[in-house]
Amino acid sequence: MSATTVNIARGLEDVIFTESSLCYIDGDQGKLYYSGYKIQDLAEYSTFEEVSYLLLHGKLPTRAELKAFSAALVAERALPRSLIRNIKAYPKTAHPMSALRTAISELGMLDPHEDEISPEGLYQKSLSLIAKFPTVVAAIKRSREGLSILAPRKGLSHAANFLYMSTGKVPSKEETKLMDVALILQAEHGFNASTFTAIAAYSTQADLYSSIVAAISALKGPRHGGANEAVMKMLAEIGSPERVSSWLAELQAKKGRVMGMGHRVYKAYDPRAGVLNKYAAEVAAKHGHSKEYAILKEVERQAGAIYNPKGIYPNVDFYSGVVYSDLGYGLEFFTPIFAVARISGWTAHILEYTKVDNRLLRPDSLYTGKLDVPYVPITKR
Numbered sequence: 001m002s003a004t005t006v007n008i009a010r011g012l013e014d015v016i017f018t019e020s021s022l023c024y025i026d027g028d029q030g031k032l033y034y035s036g037y038k039i040q041d042l043a044e045y046s047t048f049e050e051v052s053y054l055l056l057h058g059k060l061p062t063r064a065e066l067k068a069f070s071a072a073l074v075a076e077r078a079l080p081r082s083l084i085r086n087i088k089a090y091p092k093t094a095h096p097m098s099a100l101r102t103a104i105s106e107l108g109m110l111d112p113h114e115d116e117i118s119p120e121g122l123y124q125k126s127l128s129l130i131a132k133f134p135t136v137v138a139a140i141k142r143s144r145e146g147l148s149i150l151a152p153r154k155g156l157s158h159a160a161n162f163l164y165m166s167t168g169k170v171p172s173k174e175e176t177k178l179m180d181v182a183l184i185l186q187a188e189h190g191f192n193a194s195t196f197t198a199i200a201a202y203s204t205q206a207d208l209y210s211s212i213v214a215a216i217s218a219l220k221g222p223r224h225g226g227a228n229e230a231v232m233k234m235l236a237e238i239g240s241p242e243r244v245s246s247w248l249a250e251l252q253a254k255k256g257r258v259m260g261m262g263h264r265v266y267k268a269y270d271p272r273a274g275v276l277n278k279y280a281a282e283v284a285a286k287h288g289h290s291k292e293y294a295i296l297k298e299v300e301r302q303a304g305a306i307y308n309p310k311g312i313y314p315n316v317d318f319y320s321g322v323v324y325s326d327l328g329y330g331l332e333f334f335t336p337i338f339a340v341a342r343i344s345g346w347t348a349h350i351l352e353y354t355k356v357d358n359r360l361l362r363p364d365s366l367y368t369g370k371l372d373v374p375y376v377p378i379t380k381r
């Protein structure tokens with residue numbers, strides 16, 4: 001093989017390595033479907049529980065199925081005591097994504113059946129992880145803020161309970177809807193970097209927890225899930241809508257990237273950003289976070305003129321921070337909230353991959369090094 005005969009896909013773009021019926025993205029048209037349903041319909045009419053059921057089962061639940069599924073999630077929400085103790089002892093300076101990665105790793109260690117990979121065992125562990133992610137993230141948040149960790153509260157939906165455990169207040173209907181929408185929009189997105197990482201780990205027959213820890217690690221990066229936090233830092237750097245133009249000129253001069261814009265698959269407006277933009281505008285108008293929103297709109301307008309012709313538009317991370325800030329989360333919790341949503345997609349993909357054909361993932365590279373180099377003893381180098 002030589003460089004002239006091999007087509008190297010550096011970012012694995014356009015490489016199709018499996019089949020999946022979980023998610024369809026039309027990147028040119030800016031369309032997204034979960035198991036055939038339009039993302040806009042799910043965001044408007046559904047709940048995170050319903051969407052998680054859809055992803056795990058491939059169909060929307062009946063009323064009775066949803067009731068049983070939601071009850072199963074509620075039953076799995078609480079954390080082992082020793083994990084709560086340990087979360088309290090995590091350094092307050094640690095990034096919440098590092099704390100989440102550590103906590104999920106601990107959950108695996110505490111599960112006496114960590115390695116079980118029967119379909120029933122995997123499904124049960126998936127439910128348990130979907131249920132526990134909000135409890136873990138809320139516990140990390142409260143512990144960092146020097147507040148007592150709250151136990152999950154029965155009678156609250158997944159989104160409402162997450163908000164309750166995070167803030168100590170039972171949220172309003174509007175706040176719950178806002179969190180539900182954010183979680184629904186981020187629940188699944190095909191073979192993005194974190195899902196692919198989860199599958200790569202799982203393809204070795206590593207246990208579910210290890211695969212999810214791998215996924216959390218990949219989500220942390222600012223080119224992927226970490227972009228929502230990076231957007232907020234970018235807004236702080238810009239400072240005001242009037243500064244957007246000079247900031248953009250500097251960014252272009254150093255060939256930098258506008259965080260929250262651009263996507264490997266979408267070469268049009270990310271439909272999730274469209275939905276979040278609408279909610280962010282409402283939140284900004286109602287609750288006075290209008291400065292951040294105003295800067296974002298200006299970045300979208302001015303950066304759009306430069307980058308839209310190249311297929312670079314706002315992605316899901318562009319407007320989500322305005323929504324999370326409004327719900328009471330600091331910017332370091334934006335990516336953990338993404339993980340609270342994406343755990344459904346990660347586990348659904350692992351369950352699906354097991355059924356399709358759990359084949360070891362192992363790509364190749366074009367070797368560009370030397371061969372048959374004579375070994376020189378260390379004393380002679």
Ligand SMILES: CC(=O)SCCNC(=O)CCNC(=O)[C@H](O)C(C)(C)COP(=O)(O)OP(=O)(O)OC[C@H]1O[C@@H](n2cnc3c(N)ncnc32)[C@H](O)[C@@H]1OP(=O)(O)O
Pocket residue numbers: 011192222223224225227256257258259260261262263264265307310312315316317
């Ligand atoms: C949930 C998610 O993961 S959504 C994505 C979140 N990430 C971000 O928002 C970070 C900012 N965006 C990016 O870095 C990129 O758009 C990515 C990594 C997400 C996808 O990019 P890719 O499809 O891999 O494109 P690639 O990195 O090859 O860039 C192609 C060209 O577009 C430019 N480009 C891509 N994104 C941006 C951006 N946000 N701002 C400015 N230029 C950009 C690159 O500089 C490059 O230009 P060049 O050809 O002149 O060198």
Ligand SMILES: O=C([O-])CC(=O)C(=O)O
Pocket residue numbers: 186188189190191192193224263264265315316
């Ligand atoms: O699909 C991707 O590459 C990134 C993304 O938008 C997501 O994971 O939600």
